[in-house]
Amino acid sequence: MSPMASSPPFALAIRSYGSSSTLDKHGFAQIVLPVTGALEMEIGGRGGAIGRGDLAFVETDTEHDQMAGQANSAFILDLDPGEMAPRLREQLARQPYHPLPFAATKLVDFMALTASAGPAPAATLERWVPLLLDTVEGAAPRPKSRLAAVLAALEAEPGANWTASAMARRGGLSVSRLHVLFREELDTTPRGWLSAMRLARVREDLGSGDVPIAQLAHRYGYFDQSALTRAMREATGLPPAAYRRMMREAGTRLR
Numbered sequence: 001m002s003p004m005a006s007s008p009p010f011a012l013a014i015r016s017y018g019s020s021s022t023l024d025k026h027g028f029a030q031i032v033l034p035v036t037g038a039l040e041m042e043i044g045g046r047g048g049a050i051g052r053g054d055l056a057f058v059e060t061d062t063e064h065d066q067m068a069g070q071a072n073s074a075f076i077l078d079l080d081p082g083e084m085a086p087r088l089r090e091q092l093a094r095q096p097y098h099p100l101p102f103a104a105t106k107l108v109d110f111m112a113l114t115a116s117a118g119p120a121p122a123a124t125l126e127r128w129v130p131l132l133l134d135t136v137e138g139a140a141p142r143p144k145s146r147l148a149a150v151l152a153a154l155e156a157e158p159g160a161n162w163t164a165s166a167m168a169r170r171g172g173l174s175v176s177r178l179h180v181l182f183r184e185e186l187d188t189t190p191r192g193w194l195s196a197m198r199l200a201r202v203r204e205d206l207g208s209g210d211v212p213i214a215q216l217a218h219r220y221g222y223f224d225q226s227a228l229t230r231a232m233r234e235a236t237g238l239p240p241a242a243y244r245r246m247m248r249e250a251g252t253r254l255r
Helices: 086-094 102-116 122-138 148-156 164-171 175-186 190-208 213-219 225-236 240-254
Strands: 010-015 029-036 038-043 046-051 054-058 064-067 073-079 097-099
Touching (some): 038 054, 046 054, 054 086, 073 102, 102 122, 102 240, 148 164, 148 190, 164 175, 164 190, 175 190, 190 213, 190 225, 213 225, 213 240, 225 240
Antiparallel strands (some): 010 073, 029 054, 038 046, 054 097
16 A cells, blocks of 8 residues: 555545455545556445446445455545535435546546655645546536537547537537537637547547557547647647656556
8 A cells, every 4th residue: 555645634545455355434435546457346235346437435434345356556535525515425425336527537647647756745635636526526417518419529520620610510509609608618619628628538548558649640630740749748748659658657657
């Protein structure tokens, strides 16, 4: 176990589990966030399995167990449940095995990189935990977006030549109405949302595969590899190859 620096009401540690039972019960809430491998869990009599991109929530005074048949590591976040929004706490108590929204997965990746360099400063943890909780809560079911058709099309074809007019047509909207809805619902522009989604997909693929960078540029709508490199430098401070190397090295250290 590799504990990370923290201060109340949060405590974060990296732990690995084996095939033996680790039945436990405690007077604080707990969130389990796999970084590598997968875990089998039982929470309050409900069984489930989680891997990277998932979370498990353990309510206070709830018996739980976790084990694994493969190499693994996970963040274990202990927290005062009073720090959670009531709506989020109720939702996770009902559904203790929960997929993370894409943005929250990236937050976990960020903390994994931070942890790989040594204990995280308490100030970092105090900023990261509320942001993680807010991101998870923000993905809770909401009324159907008026941009649902547009967003689904963009996510299905991220490399297509999406102009504002093409997006508006896909959603049955005028261009001006498209811009208004993006600002009202997502606090960004259509182009800004598309750019962020494309770059998030690129970063995901860089961290998890061996697809050539030029091919990723074509897949996600960049004019060429140089355009993708410029976008990566602006967003992360690193070119694609260095970002891929950093993610692989961090994953190796955490195994």
